[in-house]
Amino acid sequence: MPSRKRAKGKARKAKAADRHWANVEQYHWKGWVLWDKEENNKSLTCNHGHNTIYPADSHPVYQFIDKLFVFDEKERHLLVNEEFERAGEGLWSLLEYVKQSYANHPTVWNNVEHRKMAMDILLSIGTNILERGAGSGGARVLANGCLLLEAFAFIQSKLDSVNDPALIATWDVNTNLDLAVYSALSSIRDLAGGKDRAVIRFFHKRLSCDCLKAKYAQSKRMEQKIGVCNTCRQTYLRMDLKICGVCRIGQYCSSECQSQAWKDHQDECKFLNLGRESVAWLTTQEEDVREVRRTKLIMKCNAIVSAKAKEQQ
Ligand SMILES: [Zn+2]
Ligand SMILES: [Zn+2]
Numbered sequence: 001m002p003s004r005k006r007a008k009g010k011a012r013k014a015k016a017a018d019r020h021w022a023n024v025e026q027y028h029w030k031g032w033v034l035w036d037k038e039e040n041n042k043s044l045t046c047n048h049g050h051n052t053i054y055p056a057d058s059h060p061v062y063q064f065i066d067k068l069f070v071f072d073e074k075e076r077h078l079l080v081n082e083e084f085e086r087a088g089e090g091l092w093s094l095l096e097y098v099k100q101s102y103a104n105h106p107t108v109w110n111n112v113e114h115r116k117m118a119m120d121i122l123l124s125i126g127t128n129i130l131e132r133g134a135g136s137g138g139a140r141v142l143a144n145g146c147l148l149l150e151a152f153a154f155i156q157s158k159l160d161s162v163n164d165p166a167l168i169a170t171w172d173v174n175t176n177l178d179l180a181v182y183s184a185l186s187s188i189r190d191l192a193g194g195k196d197r198a199v200i201r202f203f204h205k206r207l208s209c210d211c212l213k214a215k216y217a218q219s220k221r222m223e224q225k226i227g228v229c230n231t232c233r234q235t236y237l238r239m240d241l242k243i244c245g246v247c248r249i250g251q252y253c254s255s256e257c258q259s260q261a262w263k264d265h266q267d268e269c270k271f272l273n274l275g276r277e278s279v280a281w282l283t284t285q286e287e288d289v290r291e292v293r294r295t296k297l298i299m300k301c302n303a304i305v306s307a308k309a310k311e312q313q
């Protein structure tokens with residue numbers, strides 16, 4: 001006969017499970033944050049090293065995450081919000097999306113704890129998607145969200161440590177968001193063109209558990225590094241692609257594809273290059289280098305912004 005204590009524990013567990021699934025029914029992404037798995041006939045749950053699970057429904061992070069998903073009632077499938085998915089396809093759409101997200105969720109973007117909580121949830125959901133073999137597409141989009149938050153946090157922390165009043169005076173949150181997008185875009189493109197291997201690697205590197213270790217090792221054996229030509233969208237071995245010498249982000253299968261892309265790429269290229277330079281500048285330790293770069297950067301920023309404004313007139 002089970003002891004009273006154990007019976008009580010069981011009842012409590014059952015209740016907790018009811019609550020869990022009630023939540024999941026209502027807010028479907030929550031069901032993907034923690035997921036039991038079978039191992040050696042035992043049911044295990046790994047939180048992948050992330051402690052922040054299930055913020056209260058009114059929590060800003062909850063609202064932020066909720067916007068990234070939709071639930072297909074008919075198919076009973078959780079889907080990544082299409083708008084979020086499509087934003088990752090190009091520089092301009094991504095900039096627009098991120099600025100909109102900042103306007104809707106300023107506390108999540110600005111608060112260190114909230115950012116971490118949001119990233120933890122995205123990393124847990126992405127890992128569970130990969131672990132359960134639900135296709136890497138959803139996980140890839142969630143990785144984009146993490147990359148943007150990471151880049152924003154990185155630039156903010158550098159800016160905080162620079163302590164340069166003249167620079168801070170010329171800097172606003174839009175500059176920070178712009179630079180975050182520029183510097184995240186190369187990783188986002190790598191993930192988009194890199195098949196499962198790149199996505200699994202992204203999550204594996206950010207976990208403190210070994211949940212994806214075997215999967216990553218397997219994907220490394222199975223897949224070579226590949227990339228997508230930005231013009232013809234065909235997939236090639238990464239080492240066979242030509243990389244734009246200016247921004248080092250645009251990639252093409254041939255000189256034909258590269259010159260065909262130039263008309264569209266030249267604007268984007270300036271911004272991407274600026275992003276790369278700014279991040280390099282923010283991370284340098286040398287005072288004089290920083291001073292020279294700062295002046296150059298502000299000049300360049302102004303030149304590009306006014307050129308862009310002229311074009312739109
Ligand atoms: Zn884990
Ligand atoms: Zn091509």
Ligand SMILES: [Zn+2]
Nearest residue numbers: 244247250269
């Ligand atoms: Zn370029």
